[in-house]
Amino acid sequence: MTDQYAPSRETTEGRIYNLTGGDWDTLLNNVDPTSDDRLVLNMGPQHPSTHGVLRLVLELEGESVTDARVVIGYLHTGIEKNVEYRNWTQAVAFLTRADYLSNMFNETVYCLGVEKLLGVTVPDRARLIRIMMMEINRLSSHWVWLATGGMELGALTAMTNGFRARELCLDVFELITGLRMNHAYVRPGGVAQDLPDGAVEKIREWIKQMREELIGVDRLLTGQPIWVQRLKDVGWIGVEGCIALGITGPLLRAAGLPWDLRKTDPYLGYEEFEFEVPTDDRGDCWSRFVVRVAEMWESVKIVEQVLDRLEPGPTMIDDPKIAWPARLSLGPDGLGNSLQHVQKIMASSMESLIHHFKLVTEGFRVPAGQVYTAVESPRGELGAHVVSDGGTRPYRVHLRDPSFVNLQAVAALSIGGLVADTIASVASIDPVMGGCDR
Amino acid sequence: MSGPTERPVPEDSAPEQSASAIAKAAPPVESTLDRAAPFDTPQAEEVRDSAFGVERHGMFGVAGSGDTTGFGGLVHEPWVPAAAERPYGGGATDQDGRGYFDDVVDRLDTALPAFDRAVWKVVVDRGEMTLHVRREHLLELAATLRNDPGLRFELCSSLSGVDYYDPTDDAASRLHVAYHLTSMTYRRRIRLEVSVSVQDPHVPSVTGLYPTADWQERETWDMFGIIFDGHPSLTRILMPDDWDGFPQRKDYPLGGIPVQYKGATIPPPDQRRVYQ
Numbered sequence: 103m104t105d106q107y108a109p110s111r112e113t114t115e116g117r118i119y120n121l122t123g124g125d126w127d128t129l130l131n132n133v134d135p136t137s138d139d140r141l142v143l144n145m146g147p148q149h150p151s152t153h154g155v156l157r158l159v160l161e162l163e164g165e166s167v168t169d170a171r172v173v174i175g176y177l178h179t180g181i182e183k184n185v186e187y188r189n190w191t192q193a194v195a196f197l198t199r200a201d202y203l204s205n206m207f208n209e210t211v212y213c214l215g216v217e218k219l220l221g222v223t224v225p226d227r228a229r230l231i232r233i234m235m236m237e238i239n240r241l242s243s244h245w246v247w248l249a250t251g252g253m254e255l256g257a258l259t260a261m262t263n264g265f266r267a268r269e270l271c272l273d274v275f276e277l278i279t280g281l282r283m284n285h286a287y288v289r290p291g292g293v294a295q296d297l298p299d300g301a302v303e304k305i306r307e308w309i310k311q312m313r314e315e316l317i318g319v320d321r322l323l324t325g326q327p328i329w330v331q332r333l334k335d336v337g338w339i340g341v342e343g344c345i346a347l348g349i350t351g352p353l354l355r356a357a358g359l360p361w362d363l364r365k366t367d368p369y370l371g372y373e374e375f376e377f378e379v380p381t382d383d384r385g386d387c388w389s390r391f392v393v394r395v396a397e398m399w400e401s402v403k404i405v406e407q408v409l410d411r412l413e414p415g416p417t418m419i420d421d422p423k424i425a426w427p428a429r430l431s432l433g434p435d436g437l438g439n440s441l442q443h444v445q446k447i448m449a450s451s452m453e454s455l456i457h458h459f460k461l462v463t464e465g466f467r468v469p470a471g472q473v474y475t476a477v478e479s480p481r482g483e484l485g486a487h488v489v490s491d492g493g494t495r496p497y498r499v500h501l502r503d504p505s506f507v508n509l510q511a512v513a514a515l516s517i518g519g520l521v522a523d524t525i526a527s528v529a530s531i532d533p534v535m536g537g538c539d540r
Numbered sequence: 541m542s543g544p545t546e547r548p549v550p551e552d553s554a555p556e557q558s559a560s561a562i563a564k565a566a567p568p569v570e571s572t573l574d575r576a577a578p579f580d581t582p583q584a585e586e587v588r589d590s591a592f593g594v595e596r597h598g599m600f601g602v603a604g605s606g607d608t609t610g611f612g613g614l615v616h617e618p619w620v621p622a623a624a625e626r627p628y629g630g631g632a633t634d635q636d637g638r639g640y641f642d643d644v645v646d647r648l649d650t651a652l653p654a655f656d657r658a659v660w661k662v663v664v665d666r667g668e669m670t671l672h673v674r675r676e677h678l679l680e681l682a683a684t685l686r687n688d689p690g691l692r693f694e695l696c697s698s699l700s701g702v703d704y705y706d707p708t709d710d711a712a713s714r715l716h717v718a719y720h721l722t723s724m725t726y727r728r729r730i731r732l733e734v735s736v737s738v739q740d741p742h743v744p745s746v747t748g749l750y751p752t753a754d755w756q757e758r759e760t761w762d763m764f765g766i767i768f769d770g771h772p773s774l775t776r777i778l779m780p781d782d783w784d785g786f787p788q789r790k791d792y793p794l795g796g797i798p799v800q801y802k803g804a805t806i807p808p809p810d811q812r813r814v815y816q
Contacts, residue, residue, distance in 0.1 A: 174777060174778070175776075175777055175778040175779065175780070178778040178779065180787065182763075182788065183787055183788055183794060184794065186794075187794050218666055218667075219666065221666070345694050345695055345724070346750070346751045346752065347751055347752050348695060348696060348697070348750070348751075348752025348753075349752075350695075359724075361724060366724075366727055367727060367729075470621075471621065471665050471666055472665070472668075472670075472702075472718075472731075473666050473668060474668065474697075474698065474718075474720050474729070474731065476697065483697060485697055485698045485720065487698060487700055487702075487718060487720065489702055497702075498702045498703075498788075500698070500700040500702075502697060502698035502700070502720070506755065506756075506759075507752055507755070507756070509755075510751075510752065510754060510755055539778055540778075
């Protein structure tokens with residue numbers, strides 16, 4: 103029997119059908135309904151519910167998943183190799199593109215590593231701006247999780263609402279950094295530029311908007327029976343499983359362990375801020391929903407506290423051997439050197455020109471050694487292993503990306519469940535393939 | 541900017557570049573996961589320090605300097621991290637300068653009879669401790685670190701490779717594996733480092749102790765060509781399955797690679813080649 107949409111071939115394991123689109127009537131009419139054939143389903147890498155280019159190979163028995171394999175690497179861009187050929191400051195522009203939903207975290211964790219190697223601390227204002235930008239970024243990332251996760255489960259209003267709310271976060275980023283994503287805003291020694299006029303008011307407005315949007319999540323989803331039933335008791339993993347598989351972040355907290363690097367291994371002075379680490383004890387997709395939404399409320403609280411503490415001051419370290427020589431200014435085409443600086447180096451000071459040239463083309467030197475720094479990204483522990491050979495370029499930078507590590511849980515979450523629940527489970531991991539494949 | 545001129549492309553690559561050659565040359569290794577690991581391997585081999593700050597060849601065609609402008613002409617002195625002396629410190633220290641690094645090392649010394657053989661150097665730098673471990677003792681040491689009630693390094697945060705390439709010394713232990721272990725109980729972090737040479741790039745797999753190392757070891761194999769003995773399925777993970785060479789080695793250039801996967805087919809993951 104031949105079917106136009108189901109070509110077959112004979113193998114050592116029996117006849118294998120390759121089902122593609124279309125109608126498989128010819129095939130199905132001839133299948134013995136009591137047979138125990140297995141169905142191997144290839145999901146992705148181009149599939150709307152696999153968060154970019156993730157490929158799942160599922161072995162099915164009826165609708166139950168009996169085996170699940172994850173194939174990654176489709177978005178490997180060689181970021182770690184590339185930064186070895188750029189100077190220490192340029193590397194930020196590469197690393198920010200790894201996990202493209204949590205740019206500020208990628209930039210900050212790397213810069214913390216470089217600063218630890220240099221043995222410098224950033225000015226207080228730069229530190230507070232970093233914290234604020236990271237927390238705004240946590241919200242924008244969680245909004246995308248809610249939007250895509252909702253879309254995959256059929257809650258399309260969750261998607262439109264989520265992306266609308268995320269747009270508000272991106273507006274703040276655009277005002278401050280000039281870009282909506284891939285900012286390269288956090289630099290070794292501080293941040294690229296100070297907050298522009300009107301930024302504080304804009305963020306206060308944003309805080310109000312976020313609180314409204316978060317109430318909207320509760321009104322739309324929290325009591326919604328379909329949403330509850332799609333998530334509760336789906337994709338369970340406990341604390342032991344999480345630790346064995348290296349899973350951190352909302353998955354670990356949803357399993358019941360209040361492990362948040364902002365509290366357990368504070369960096370940038372997070373211990374000054376009042377916020378809770380939300381946990382839940384069910385360890386299923388529902389818990390992860392509850393924990394993430396609660397985390398968003400806490401992030402708003404942190405941003406509010408940062409605004410109250412912001413004092414005028416420098417945003418870049420006062421060390422001309424490290425700090426970018428020019429004040430950057432935001433023009434209509436993005437960030438650039440300020441006009442006064444260009445006039446100074448081109449017209450009046452040869453020494454400034456030489457200094458600018460050396461620092462911009464060659465970069466600064468970092469004493470040899472290696473460090474590991476970690477921050478709590480929206481997806482868990484984001485680590486940076488930074489090695490210097492004493493030169494002007496990183497000798498090696500490895501990002502320990504939580505998406506990469508957490509995706510190892512797919513088999514544990516989905517085997518034994520239904521195919522439809524696999525979608526919910528993968529969405530609850532919130533993988534970002536840019537970070538996973540780097 | 542044209543491609544590199546000095547680096548051979550994979551077709552005429554040296555033996556160490558070929559994955560299958562390594563797999564063939566390597567002696568058969570028994571699984572170390574479910575039986576007593578080779579803790580008491582008699583010949584403790586010599587591990588040699590590898591130096592930093594060496595020549596590199598890449599797409600900029602620069603040699604002898606980290607300076608991409610070509611104007612600096614600076615040569616770095618090879619740099620080897622110095623062994624630390626007591627007290628090691630770490631975290632909050634007491635009046636003698638002792639911190640949790642001392643506690644960890646003391647506890648390890650008590651709990652692990654082979655500690656002196658297992659760890660050949662302790663480095664404390666920038667508030668982080670690195671234990672340089674002989675690979676024969678890695679599993680034994682990691683098991684103690686994970687299981688001992690006074691240590692409890694439950695989480696393997698990160699595992700990755702670094703290539704300390706030295707073109708003047710072929711036999712150097714240039715490939716390093718760095719294990720970043722976290723104790724959630726005591727909120728401590730330490731780093732283990734194992735170094736091997738390109739000719740014999742075998743390291744025992746820690747997947748039996750830390751299942752999270754599964755993908756991370758696959759990535760380290762993929763990028764550096766370090767073979768983790770006892771890994772359940774050591775296949776490429778980020779690069780295409782039929783890729784030649786190990787991209788993050790320092791003698792592998794950034795650009796100028798011909799498209800290798802043109803016309804190739806990639807088998808499903810369960811049918812891929814396994815390198816043991």
